[in-house]
Amino acid sequence: MxxxxxxxxxxxxxxxxxxxxxxxxxxxxxxxxxxxxxxxxxxxxxxxxxxxxxxxxxxxxxxxxxxxxxxxxxxxxxxxxxxxxxxxxxxxxxxxxxxxxxxxxxxxxxxxxxxxxxxxxxxxxxxxxxxxxxxxxxxxxxxxxxxxxxxxxxxxxxxxxxxxxxxxxxxxxxxxxxxxxxxxxxxxxxxxxxxxxxxxxxxxxxxAASPPDVYMLATNTRIESNLMLSCLATGFYPKDIILHIKRNNCILTKEEGLISSGVRPNEDDTFQRRDSVEISKSDIASFKCEVIHKASKLSVEKVWDHKVDEENIGGIIVGxxxxxxxxxxxxxxxxxVLKKKGKFGFRPSPGEESDNNSAGSV
Missing domain, CATH: 3.30.500.10 (MHC class I-like antigen recognition-like)
Known part of the structure; x- marks a missing residue:
């Protein structure tokens, strides 16, 4: 069967x-x-x-x-x-x-x-x-x-x-x-x-190219003395994008602990990307998020204000x-639901309007 x-x-x-x-x-x-x-x-x-x-x-x-x-x-x-x-x-x-x-x-x-x-x-x-x-x-x-x-x-x-x-x-x-x-x-x-x-x-x-919305947020980690600093670009199309987290104008790399989600699809057929790095709360350096989306001609830098966000960045992401x-x-x-035994004896719904219509479909 x-x-x-x-x-x-x-x-x-x-x-x-x-x-x-x-x-x-x-x-x-x-x-x-x-x-x-x-x-x-x-x-x-x-x-x-x-x-x-x-x-x-x-x-x-x-x-x-x-x-x-x-x-x-x-x-x-x-x-x-x-x-x-x-x-x-x-x-x-x-x-x-x-x-x-x-x-x-x-x-x-x-x-x-x-x-x-x-x-x-x-x-x-x-x-x-x-x-x-x-x-x-x-x-x-x-x-x-x-x-x-x-x-x-x-x-x-x-x-x-x-x-x-x-x-x-x-x-x-x-x-x-x-x-x-x-x-x-x-x-x-x-x-x-x-x-x-x-x-x-x-x-x-x-x-039509869609520019990204750009966010730079910091959230607490399990280590009390550290923060997770994240740069999120979401809602862009097409998917080609440049995203950097900078510390004192220097681009952070994987060797320095940077992790990236890569470009992922949103529910509405646009895309998102999030890069993050764990830093010490005592770090007083200047941190920036640089995003370049050539298709929509957007080039922007977001400067972190050294504030910690109570809500997790995941709440912003369109999954x-x-x-x-x-x-x-x-x-x-x-x-x-309890599975019952018995006879199946109803007829399909009749055909209705022309859009998405069969013998019982929308």
Whole structure:
């Protein structure tokens, strides 16, 4: 039995390199049978991810589909977000109804927490000199109470039951030819078309050089008499950058204890770099952070004021794992739910608006 849920999350945590020709567009919907009562975990959540990074978001408290990338906000018409909000509100209702149906058919009570998760999307690969996106594979899978339930085999256009208890639903859905055609058409065509569109919007924005924000901070270390002095440049594009920490106008090197994160990606497709050096609190030398970003024509020097920052510099850094942490929290909640036996007997949500739409997708 293929473990499609496991495969899906391996895809999410795999960071595609800048030069990779493979790209993915995925959507995750998670609904609970009742409020969870944990900070940041909502009864219903929906999110879109482009190459593993969140591009849009909706939850049952805010009840609006909102952009999570600046280029999404700038390039898509307000109607897209209005239509998307309407669609996800319908999805929220569908999840509530479906979980109620599942509980009744499996003789489950309202005391326990139950969770339904739906993952749908596609992976494409650029081919030819024009960079045309070619379909590679699709993901369309349901999970209930921490167990794989049902997924769509795109190659053979059939539904596959993960456990025996889903066979009845598999047979029922296989007889729905319209459902199978819509699902296959979304994965192979519509999803790929939106993947191509989103990639184009993202690349157009990134063609414009973005200057870095530069910070120079000092934080306490485990050694009471020392400080960690750090220079951070973040939010720049493209990734070529020069960064130095200077002591009395002399550039510090590895031999003098300098450590560097190297250039790393931010969540919004810009980059960051942080260099640090441990110094004595009694060191009265002049320390500077020099940053040169030729693409944006920025050249700046930040002078350390010999103050110690109470907050760690990590609070300023825009990490690349924000989306993954959120997903892992949701998965953790899913896995602690009691696994019940029973029949799987609900229908996929009907097709909705044209953007990111299949038989049940956003």
């Amino acid at each position: 293929k473990m499609y849920l496991t495969t899906f999350f391996i895809l999410l945590v795999t960071r595609l390199t800048v030069n990779s020709e493979k790209h993915s567009l995925m959507y995750i919907y998670t609904g609970f049978s009742k409020p969870v009562g944990l900070p940041g975990i909502h009864q219903f959540t929906a999110m879109g991810l482009l190459d593993g990074r969140m591009i849009d978001y909706y939850d049952s408290d805010v009840q609006r589909k909102v952009p999570k990338q600046e280029w999404m906000k700038e390039t898509l018409h307000p109607y897209y977000w209005e239509r998307g909000t309407w669609s996800r509100q319908r999805k929220q209702e569908w999840f509530n109804d479906s979980i109620d149906i599942l509980k009744k058919r499996m003789n489950q009570n309202d005391t326990d927490l139950h969770v339904l998760q739906w993952m749908v999307g596609c992976e494409g690969e650029t081919t030819g000199p024009d960079g045309i996106i070619k379909f590679v594979r699709g993901v369309y899978t349901f999970n209930y109470n921490g167990q794989d339930f049902l997924y769509f085999d795109d190659c053979n256009s059939v539904w596959v039951a993960a456990p025996d208890k889903a066979v009845q639903t598999k047979r029922k859905w296989d007889h729905d030819q319209d459902l199978k055609e819509k699902t296959k058409g979304y994965l192979e065509k519509e999803c790929i078309a939106w993947l191509d569109k989103f990639m184009t919007h993202r690349e157009q924005q990134l063609k 690349v794992i924000v989306v993954l942490i959120f997903v892992v929290v949701l998965v953790a909640v899913v896995l602690v």
